[in-house]
Amino acid sequence: MEIILLLFIFVLAAFLGFELISKVPSQLHTPLMSGSNAISGITIVGALIASGQTDANFSKWLGLAALILATVNVVGGYFVTDRMLSMFKTKKQK
Amino acid sequence: MPDDLINVSYIVSAILFILGIKMLGSASTAVRGNRISSLGMLVAVIVTLTKGGLDYHYIIIGLIIGSVIGLVAAKKVQMTGMPELVALFNGFGGLASLLVGWSEFEKGGEGNWFLYSVICIAILIGGITFTGSLVAYLKLSGKVGGNAVVFPFQKFINLLVMLSAVLIGLILIIPNNVFENGAALVWALIFLALLVGVLGVIPIGGGDMPVVIALLNSFSGLGAAAAGFVINNTVLVVAGCLVGASGLILSIIMCKAMNRSLANVLFGGFGTSSSSSGTQVEGEMKALSVEDSYYVLEAAQSVVFVPGYGMAVAQAQHVVKELSEILERNGAEVRHAVHPVAGRMPGHMNVLLAEADVPYEQLCEMEEVNAIMPTVDVAIVIGANDVVNPAAIEDEDSPIWGMPIINVHQAKSVFVLKRGQGAGYSGIINTLFFRENCRMIYGDAKATISGIVSQFDE
Numbered sequence: 001m002e003i004i005l006l007l008f009i010f011v012l013a014a015f016l017g018f019e020l021i022s023k024v025p026s027q028l029h030t031p032l033m034s035g036s037n038a039i040s041g042i043t044i045v046g047a048l049i050a051s052g053q054t055d056a057n058f059s060k061w062l063g064l065a066a067l068i069l070a071t072v073n074v075v076g077g078y079f080v081t082d083r084m085l086s087m088f089k090t091k092k093q094k
Numbered sequence: 095m096p097d098d099l100i101n102v103s104y105i106v107s108a109i110l111f112i113l114g115i116k117m118l119g120s121a122s123t124a125v126r127g128n129r130i131s132s133l134g135m136l137v138a139v140i141v142t143l144t145k146g147g148l149d150y151h152y153i154i155i156g157l158i159i160g161s162v163i164g165l166v167a168a169k170k171v172q173m174t175g176m177p178e179l180v181a182l183f184n185g186f187g188g189l190a191s192l193l194v195g196w197s198e199f200e201k202g203g204e205g206n207w208f209l210y211s212v213i214c215i216a217i218l219i220g221g222i223t224f225t226g227s228l229v230a231y232l233k234l235s236g237k238v239g240g241n242a243v244v245f246p247f248q249k250f251i252n253l254l255v256m257l258s259a260v261l262i263g264l265i266l267i268i269p270n271n272v273f274e275n276g277a278a279l280v281w282a283l284i285f286l287a288l289l290v291g292v293l294g295v296i297p298i299g300g301g302d303m304p305v306v307i308a309l310l311n312s313f314s315g316l317g318a319a320a321a322g323f324v325i326n327n328t329v330l331v332v333a334g335c336l337v338g339a340s341g342l343i344l345s346i347i348m349c350k351a352m353n354r355s356l357a358n359v360l361f362g363g364f365g366t367s368s369s370s371s372g373t374q375v376e377g378e379m380k381a382l383s384v385e386d387s388y389y390v391l392e393a394a395q396s397v398v399f400v401p402g403y404g405m406a407v408a409q410a411q412h413v414v415k416e417l418s419e420i421l422e423r424n425g426a427e428v429r430h431a432v433h434p435v436a437g438r439m440p441g442h443m444n445v446l447l448a449e450a451d452v453p454y455e456q457l458c459e460m461e462e463v464n465a466i467m468p469t470v471d472v473a474i475v476i477g478a479n480d481v482v483n484p485a486a487i488e489d490e491d492s493p494i495w496g497m498p499i500i501n502v503h504q505a506k507s508v509f510v511l512k513r514g515q516g517a518g519y520s521g522i523i524n525t526l527f528f529r530e531n532c533r534m535i536y537g538d539a540k541a542t543i544s545g546i547v548s549q550f551d552e
Contacts, residue, residue: 040187
């Protein structure tokens with residue numbers, strides 16, 4: 001049953017994703033791509049669980065590698081997007 | 095924290111992601127949107143950490159190393175190098191999803207066919223995203239040539255590799271097979287997934303990399319969603335799928351701006367047939383000196399700048415801004431026309447011009463500027479090529495036939511700032527350069543514009 005519920009959520013989220021991005025001005029495409037790229041780093045949650053296993057084994061090492069990569073994706077992604085967008089902002093305030 | 099509370103918090107972070115993506119789509123709310131979505135991420139991470147039974151040693155090490163690398167890369171990168179950095183980050187995300195799936199597999203234990211299917215999907219999508227993004231990164235940063243790499247039987251080989259990856263996945267899913275030689279099969283699956291990523295992206299020309307990155311971004315979202323199914327986690331599924339869907343839409347929007355289909359971009363082998371499309375071009379390219387261009391610009395009443403990737407390479411955005419200010423003081427009306435796919439990413443030019451403090455009102459979209467083009471005295475093309483090639487609307491045999499362009503050829507005169515006489519990134523001859531009203535100013539764009547600026551100063 002739990003699998004069905006997850007699939008249900010997956011399908012609904014797909015439709016939501018399609019609806020969210022429809023009328024985006026082209027100058028925002030790059031920040032949008034970079035911002036959603038940071039969100040795809042959500043896999044960090046899986047990496048946290050995998051690297052936090054109590055017995056140290058190969059699986060845990062894989063988790064640690066995943067955690068480092070996902071953290072780079074998340075932290076770097078959000079900061080780069082913020083840097084890009086803040087340039088648009090300062091100009092608007094003038 | 096009890097499981098119910100964790101799940102409720104995941105709903106909160108999902109809401110924050112949805113609001114964040116929504117707000118990123120509008121200029122006035124984009125900054126806040128990005129911060130809201132990062133708050134969602136923070137909530138998800140913190141809540142996950144409060145889940146009982148975790149050993150924090152590795153977690154702390156991983157978070158610190160990852161944060162430092164991410165922060166330094168994000169702070170150091172030049173705005174011109176943005177597209178390749180996004181590609182690289184995207185690849186990391188994909189690889190992380192692969193590793194999460196693999197790690198779950200290595201844990202062993204009882205699993206049903208569904209668990210093994212989603213593990214295989216996470217590995218496959220994650221692997222393709224990783225090497226695909228890496229190739230895109232290498233092409234964008236110029237570490238390997240931007241040309242499409244094509245070899246005999248390419249599509250057949252690609253299909254074969256893809257099919258064998260799927261086959262191995264199927265074997266893994268079948269019960270009882272898993273525990274005998276599962277580990278070796280997983281290695282094979284990972285290898286094939288990585289191979290598919292490389293093979294899939296090398297036949298795509300550098301000019302199409304923006305679409306590829308948008309699509310790979312969508313893939314990395316789906317990879318995260320697959321990892322979510324592996325560890326039975328709702329927030330991974332929701333956020334991953336949101337990115338998957340929005341990335342797909344974004345890549346389709348980009349293809350439309352080039353008047354091509356996604357399939358054509360991915361499988362067309364575009365950018366390889368440079369000479370075959372070279373129809374007879376009449377006239378010759380006429381060069382112009384910096385001094386002569388100054389006299390024309392001094393008398394101009396209306397000037398349009400058309401930036402392209404060449405402006406990014408030359409880091410010329412600041413001198414462009416300087417020149418446009420001088421021209422304005424001189425009484426000319428100045429506009430900057432940005433083609434939707436100029437640069438290596440849509441909106442790339444807007445980011446650069448914004449960095450140089452070019453006023454928002456001077457940035458024009460393509461349709462806007464095309465309407466007034468016949469009244470423009472001088473159109474200055476800075477390192478753009480295909481997006482101003484009149485062949486797109488005049489030559490039906492041209493590979494870019496049908497792509498909307500900025501009609502600079504209708505302006506009274508056109509200056510093209512270019513490093514040499516070669517064809518553009520896509521390898522197509524630009525008929526604009528041979529027109530009567532077109533003059534070429536060879537050399538580094540930044541040096542050329544600085545030259546014109548100093549002429550004005552004298």
